[in-house]
Amino acid sequence: MSDSIVLVLNCGSSSVKGAVIDSKTGEVLFSCLGEKLNLPDAFITFKYQGEKEVEDLSAHPHHTGAIEAMLHALERHGLDKKIGAVGHRIVHGGEHFKESTIVDEAVIDNIQKCITLAPLHNPAHLLGISAARNVFHHIPHIVVFDTAFHQTMPDYAYTYAVPFELYKETGLRRYGAHGTSVRYVSGEAARMLNRPADKLALVVAHLGNGSSITAVKNGKVQDTSMGLTPLEGLVMGTRCGDIDASVFSFLHEQKGYDIGEITEILNKKSGLLGISGVSNDYRVVEESADTGNRRAALALEVFAYRLAKYIAAMTVATGHLDALVFTGGIGENSKTMRANVLEKLGFLGLVVDDKLNAEMRFGKAGIITASQNPLAMVIPTNEELMIAQDAAKLAGLA
Numbered sequence: 445m446s447d448s449i450v451l452v453l454n455c456g457s458s459s460v461k462g463a464v465i466d467s468k469t470g471e472v473l474f475s476c477l478g479e480k481l482n483l484p485d486a487f488i489t490f491k492y493q494g495e496k497e498v499e500d501l502s503a504h505p506h507h508t509g510a511i512e513a514m515l516h517a518l519e520r521h522g523l524d525k526k527i528g529a530v531g532h533r534i535v536h537g538g539e540h541f542k543e544s545t546i547v548d549e550a551v552i553d554n555i556q557k558c559i560t561l562a563p564l565h566n567p568a569h570l571l572g573i574s575a576a577r578n579v580f581h582h583i584p585h586i587v588v589f590d591t592a593f594h595q596t597m598p599d600y601a602y603t604y605a606v607p608f609e610l611y612k613e614t615g616l617r618r619y620g621a622h623g624t625s626v627r628y629v630s631g632e633a634a635r636m637l638n639r640p641a642d643k644l645a646l647v648v649a650h651l652g653n654g655s656s657i658t659a660v661k662n663g664k665v666q667d668t669s670m671g672l673t674p675l676e677g678l679v680m681g682t683r684c685g686d687i688d689a690s691v692f693s694f695l696h697e698q699k700g701y702d703i704g705e706i707t708e709i710l711n712k713k714s715g716l717l718g719i720s721g722v723s724n725d726y727r728v729v730e731e732s733a734d735t736g737n738r739r740a741a742l743a744l745e746v747f748a749y750r751l752a753k754y755i756a757a758m759t760v761a762t763g764h765l766d767a768l769v770f771t772g773g774i775g776e777n778s779k780t781m782r783a784n785v786l787e788k789l790g791f792l793g794l795v796v797d798d799k800l801n802a803e804m805r806f807g808k809a810g811i812i813t814a815s816q817n818p819l820a821m822v823i824p825t826n827e828e829l830m831i832a833q834d835a836a837k838l839a840g841l842a
């Protein structure tokens with residue numbers, strides 16, 4: 445067994461994503477994606493040393509079948525014995541999980557208790573954990589929660605202004621998401637700036653299909669834009685972000701929609717897709733705007749305006765701003781969005797450097813402002829590596 449190799453798993457209801465990662469170097473030694481699980485045409489794709497291999501899972505189209513196939517592929521490549529721990533990505537840890545932890549029966553029980561907060565994701569994660577523990581029974585399993593890093597938020601940031609009993613009875617409060625990504629890029633920001641993480645005021649913009657903003661002061665989250673669910677906050681690919689909650693009664697009265705239909709509209713048909721009518725994909729909306737599509741241009745402007753407004757708001761939570769960090773597919777790549785947002789935030793002292801901004805794309809990390817205090821930077825996120833590092837540490841490998 446190697447002292448640093450971890451299998452990172454992300455199990456959804458119909459998919460299993462796996463990666464074998466060297467937690468010391470970040471090198472991805474093997475990856476795979478099982479798809480269409482629980483359907484007759486389930487299959488899994490393996491990637492090893494640049495080669496792709498597809499295997500039919502129709503005889504065992506479930507999580508255990510996919511993870512067993514993964515084990516056999518790892519055996520073929522001589523990797524199975526090198527893996528010292530399995531790290532599982534878990535969407536919701538509620539108030540119970542404030543950090544990553546080794547899986548035991550009590551941990552399983554508590555993930556189960558968080559199902560009400562993530563009814564689609566947590567049951568799938570539990571299926572994945574159970575299957576993986578059966579197949580990889582000889583090594584420790586570690587769970588890493590998207591919500592955990594946000595658990596340092598003060599009560600005034602996570603409390604919704606609704607009857608307090610509802611929070612006590614049901615857990616209705618802000619939890620946030622993207623915590624693993626935010627923790628990773630915050631650590632990287634401190635490292636790149638050569639400053640101690642516990643003396644930095646950061647605002648982290650994770651902008652992907654789902655987008656969020658988090659205020660991190662002295663290494664601790666002070667506030668974040670996603671709420672009880674990932675629906676709140678920024679404009680996203682298909683999610684509306686902040687909206688008047690009266691939209692439920694309004695659309696019910698105007699259109700006769702029920703709760704399920706409105707929830708679907710706000711989560712799956714809104715955001716960039718809803719406004720532009722073109723796509724949920726930022727790049728596609730950008731291309732459409734460039735050819736003169738005014739709804740696409742409006743979608744981008746609503747996205748940028750909301751983002752700038754939120755970044756400014758998050759400086760209230762940090763008290764001051766040392767660095768604004770862009771990450772996620774849009775944050776890491778769209779120089780036009782970043783330039784637009786930084787221009788809107790000029791009053792904070794942020795001044796874009798066009799040359800640096802154009803340079804920091806496609807995986808390149810660095811500062812993109814002429815201003816140094818505050819500054820803005822791009823840092824590609826790496827949630828899998830963070831999960832691998834947590835798992836290695838808790839399993840005693842690191």
Ligand code: ADP
Nearest residue numbers: 652653654724725726727728772773774777778
């Ligand atoms: P997820 O939240 O699914 O992990 P990603 O972080 O991969 O998503 O981000 C996906 C988003 O990144 C898409 O909207 C995509 O258009 C956007 N994106 C990727 N590359 C570029 C690019 N070169 N320019 C602008 N947007 C990009």
